[in-house]
Amino acid sequence: MTPPAPGLVRPATQEDVPAAVRTLAGAFADYPYTRHVVAADGHEERVRRLQELFLTRIAMPYGRVWVGGEGRAVAVWTTPEKDPTPGFAEVGPLIAELAGDRAAAYEAAEAAVEPHRPQEPVWMLGAVAVDPEAQGQGLGAAVIRPGLAAADLAGQACYLETATGRNVRLYERLGFRTTVELPGVDGGPRVWCMRREPGAGA
Template sequence: MTSSFRIRPATSRDIVDAAETLGLAFADYPFTRHTVDSRDHRDRVRSLQRLFLTEIGLRCGNVWVSDDLTAVAVWTTPSSAGLDAAFGDIADQVTDLYGDRAEMAARADEATACLRPTDPVWYLATVGVAPASQGRGLGRAVLEPGLKAARDQGYAAYLETSSPSNVTFYERLGFEVVGSVPLPDDGPKVWAMLRT
């Protein structure tokens, strides 16, 4: 895969703008709409993404961004250290941001746990492109470094999505659906996808 976009590893200076990009990209995403309080929804989603970028992506994983910060991809890897501690550190803040949907979010997480691989994988934790920049190939471009690294290290890449159009997008990148589950509480369907 090649791209004409400049993609680079993220730094702490990128957090605010990268979180804004992810907040915009996920504001109306089916899973997010289902699991994040509708009051101040966009602010909550942006804050969740900022926490995730800071405490999971940059602290424990790998984050790539487009140079203009309109595309962001966050991965955890088999070598990601300290994930349990990092998730523990932000658990209360995440619950607060889920707001009145916190119990639904917990049930959604329980429902999708059965989909996750037991073998080590590169896990695509989140990826997003600012709506105004979509359709130009930025999504594919920002995913390339993680897909290449997973392949070079001999690992599969794994993701979950609740958007049917995303399934088609990821299939074009070599992912295959390996399972799905409807979320409880009348939630959306979630597909698990693997690229070997």
């Protein structure tokens, strides 16, 4: 497999938002965790709006976002460079509204994971998505690597959470290691918390 040319991956701009939201919404519509914590009624539109909120109100103003393949691959980070607390406070009520009748499940899932999240500043990989037609080209790993390199440069660890075993294998190849594997809460999916120390490979 030939890796994508480096020029395909770059920091996202406002012009990339529509394509990035489409990619993220498509990837997370049937994601096990999202299915558990977002209402089934109008599910795809709810997921699209949640991804748009996180991208435009949290990640772009307070974190870092890289796109590849003209928005067909997206990696969304929050970082220690800016405190995203104001953004999360702003969108919190909107997230609860979009979760709909699964709001209690969302709160329970968050409560189960929260004790296992790092207490020190880390780069958190909040979302990664690749359009199905662009999969198998190495874009997923390629769009993640700039964030890993930036975290390495800052001497800071990276952290993520995933609800699929297939993703675990991808992240292990990038230097992440599972810190805890949590059983599903109230019928929800299993969640892997993963951490990557600075310079761990990728």
